[in-house]
Amino acid sequence: MYELVIVGAGPAGLFAATCAAMNELNALVIESSSEFGGQLTLYKDKAVYDMPGFSKINAGDLVNSFYEQYKMYQNDVPIMLNTQAIDVIHHDHHFELKTNQGTFLTKTILLANGGGMFQPKKLEQGDHLKEIYYTVSNIHDFQGKDVVVLGGGDSAVDWALTLEGIAKSITLIHRREDFRAHQRNVDLLKQKHHVLTPYIVKEVIGVDSIEKLFIEHTVTKETKEIKADALLVFYGVNPVKNRVDVWNVKVKDNSILVGQNMVTSREGIYAVGNSITYEGKLKMIVTALGEAATAIGAITKFLYPERTKTYKH
Ligand SMILES: Cc1cc2nc3c(=O)[nH]c(=O)nc-3n(C[C@H](O)[C@H](O)[C@H](O)COP(=O)(O)OP(=O)(O)OC[C@H]3O[C@@H](n4cnc5c(N)ncnc54)[C@H](O)[C@@H]3O)c2cc1C
Numbered sequence: 001m002y003e004l005v006i007v008g009a010g011p012a013g014l015f016a017a018t019c020a021a022m023n024e025l026n027a028l029v030i031e032s033s034s035e036f037g038g039q040l041t042l043y044k045d046k047a048v049y050d051m052p053g054f055s056k057i058n059a060g061d062l063v064n065s066f067y068e069q070y071k072m073y074q075n076d077v078p079i080m081l082n083t084q085a086i087d088v089i090h091h092d093h094h095f096e097l098k099t100n101q102g103t104f105l106t107k108t109i110l111l112a113n114g115g116g117m118f119q120p121k122k123l124e125q126g127d128h129l130k131e132i133y134y135t136v137s138n139i140h141d142f143q144g145k146d147v148v149v150l151g152g153g154d155s156a157v158d159w160a161l162t163l164e165g166i167a168k169s170i171t172l173i174h175r176r177e178d179f180r181a182h183q184r185n186v187d188l189l190k191q192k193h194h195v196l197t198p199y200i201v202k203e204v205i206g207v208d209s210i211e212k213l214f215i216e217h218t219v220t221k222e223t224k225e226i227k228a229d230a231l232l233v234f235y236g237v238n239p240v241k242n243r244v245d246v247w248n249v250k251v252k253d254n255s256i257l258v259g260q261n262m263v264t265s266r267e268g269i270y271a272v273g274n275s276i277t278y279e280g281k282l283k284m285i286v287t288a289l290g291e292a293a294t295a296i297g298a299i300t301k302f303l304y305p306e307r308t309k310t311y312k313h
Helices: 011-022 038-042 059-071 154-162 183-192 285-303
Strands: 002-007 027-030 085-090 095-099 102-111 116-120 146-150 169-173 194-196 199-206 210-217 223-227 230-233 237-241 255-257 269-271
Touching: 002 011, 002 095, 002 285, 011 027, 011 038, 011 059, 011 285, 027 102, 038 059, 038 237, 102 285, 146 154, 154 169, 154 183, 154 230, 183 194, 210 230, 269 285
Parallel strands: 002 027, 002 102, 102 269, 146 169, 146 230, 169 194
Antiparallel strands: 085 095, 095 102, 116 237, 199 210, 210 223
16 A cells, blocks of 8 residues: 555656655655656746746756656656546545556545646547557557657657667658757657658558558648558647546635645645645646645655654755
């Protein structure tokens, strides 16, 4: 049984994981999407000007710096990606947290589920076919295959490069000439693999699994046939609002109501970050981080009332 399960690996959840590890709690983080960073993954290239210690930092770099700090503790407090909290059952002294990857028993829960989840934007055609992926869970799914990657951001380019030596061939198709990914990685990809721009997907063909696709040049309208055994789609994400009723806690204006130490109306369930409200709440990164530290202090006190020092370090 865990002492704590943290729901969400946005800034609040990531920093809470670091604090939980510093307090030597037996904790786990579950994150519904395939990457950590929460809303910051939606605006990676936007500058953040209100982060203490930085006059200006891009959201993507800020997520990396949170992760760098957390990485020291990743074996103590692991993050399970692609794991969505669905329901919670309250027992006398513990909770049963149901997720799409199984049930976890835990003494306390910290909701750091922010503004909601992020679901990948789906391909309009052929989405029902096998071998169409929106995330990479096992790199060996692509072993020896003709892989086509769709998209022009970091996820598309980085995964295309990562599949080098695993896939039989790698083709990246993007609807613009310009990429949102790091230029160095785009150049590397262009040197070694097939990069087709500016093309859009017109048709996806297959009986059971994907076999080929037809793409169209956005200017000349010329079409090409591309053979594909696997298709990896990185068209970005759609935010999906949280359902607050699942937790059976008091809510106000569709946000979870918390007290000073971030406890909800249910003993043992705490909440921080963008999903909560209290008098004067600001929905910012810096407040989410402060709330995470407060919550972990309170959870530690709840689990170990005899401890005189909150933090070990
Ligand atoms: C365009 C934009 C620009 C912004 N600019 C700034 C800025 O300059 N400065 C600033 O301070 N703030 C800014 N913000 C706000 C800031 O991003 C948020 O305050 C911050 O991300 C809140 O962090 P969080 O960890 O509470 O939630 P989130 O970042 O929303 O992270 C929540 C995480 O929980 C996961 N999750 C949700 N439900 C579940 C579930 N059921 N199971 C498992 N996981 C789940 C989600 O996938 C997500 O990863 C901006 C926001 C936007 C949209």
